[in-house]
Amino acid sequence: MKKLPHTNEETFTNHIEHIKKSQKKQLLILCLIPAALFFVSLSLGRYDISPCTAAMIMISQICSLPVTWTDVQETVLLQIRLPRVIAVMLVGAGLAASGSAFQGLFRNPLVSSDILGVAAGAGFGAALGILISGDPIIIQLLAFVWGVIAVGIAYGLSRVYKGGSSLILVLAGIIVGSFFSAMISLVKYVADPYQKLPAIVFWLMGSMSSTNWKDVYAVSIPIISGLIILILLRWRITILASGEEEAHSLGINTTRMAQIIIIICTVITASGVCISGIIGWVGLVIPHLGRMIVGPDYRHLLPVSVILGASYLVVIDDLARTLTTQEIPLGILTSVIGVPFFAYLLSRKKVGWA
């Protein structure tokens, strides 16, 4: 933050307005990153389509343009790459935003979007779906439902303890997460090792390779509406992050606010996980990166988390599908790149928490 002048009221107000304006400008500039990555990602892949052609093909869907591309290019772009890139960006944005909201809610820089067991629950649901049916819709549905159930159990468990603090909730989440990990192992153990087991293992590693428009339609509404509510609540999350007693004495119903944030984050994360499988790191690392850029205030941190989360995951997904002839599972790459990245963050002094 720039030095504040302490002269008179008008100068001060002008200065604040000025800071607000420059912060808005910074946010708009940051928005260019995912926008650019969006077109670059559309052009990447086995089949050659330049970013310009990609843009032209999309514009041609709305108004007529002279056709300078082949039908195959159009099909690859519209039916394969476009839904995938959109879904990846939504999932990345959702995981990063809910991770940073949870870090604020629990006042703990170590928690991530799946701290309450949503990922393990969803993994169990998906494994169960693969075991009993194998239909992608049933797998996604069960993943979503069991992700939500896992968080519900964790929340219920924390309420059993009298005067349940946020630390108890984190503990309950970890316990429920490990319970569902055991359940996943159980499903794997009984699954047919030639057909079902590889499918389960592959799902758990996370991949967006089979993403289609149906997936995008299904998850865009819960993820986008969840993100909008989180962004609207961003200043209240800042206050919660400053301390629970403080937030209470500032007129915030902390219990209800916590419930709202947990519900929103769970819906966002479960929606993402059910189409992408388990993707770690984004919900932990991206909020830290955001904090290093704009500080701990959620008024800035939350929008920046959305932007960075979408950008990070789309880059990782580009690498996943272009690095080798066979796709590398997304969940592996996020961590492989995430770990050295996190080490780099830790080597810097200003990590953004005390």
Place this chain on the structure above:
Amino acid sequence: MIEVNHLSFAYEKDKPVFSDISFHLQPGKIFTILGPNGTGKSTLIKCLVGLLSPESGDIHLSGEKKESISHRKQARIMAYVPQAHQIIFPFPVLDYVLMGRSPHLPVFGQPGSKDYLKAMQALKKVGVDYLADRPISEISGGEFQLVSIARALTQSPSLLILDEPTSHLDFGNQFKVLSIIEELAGEGLSVVMSSHFPDHAFLISHLVAVMQETRFIGIGTADEVITKELMEQAYGIDVVISTVSECGRTVCLPVRKNNQVMN
């Protein structure tokens, strides 16, 4: 301003933390609660601000029953300064103080430049406006206490409740905080605070209560309550209460049994 009648609280049945607490405070007056560690001063304060629900008794704020006032509205009447605690994320001081505007803004609302101005004025009021840009994690304990008071003032309350505002502070900062509290009361703010120092009650209080074993064993003006008998009963030590002519006020000092001289 605040009226408390027969307030009781217990974590477990039949083991009251405090019981039958009553007091009444006029606008612009300072009420200090004294008492040894573990007598329930902090619990009482938490009940007053609504962090804990009392078992029985009632609290009236500005003549209205506390439960009938909405939570947000309560935060516009009453501000709370907790004991110093660890802040996880290093918010800039001005943004931290700004949070005091929360009860005046709608749930989805964001603070505007007028709110920033109020926050800055509050920082000026307590004399730490030079800290505005500093991260909250990098200021001293004394500065943090003043910043917390500034945040409470940003709520524009008519009642300020402080839990041991002078604990963890050095000699000079204790006095600075007390002077600011006195100045605020002079402008019409009612103050309820807990303290470990009978001297502080002598310095600025209009009303003093001594709490021991779940109840007030004395309540009245400082001169009425801070007596040799009551202090010895409350703290279990011998004390001397005497007027120091050089500074023209009464002090309460602990002494060794039988007034032995320390070697």
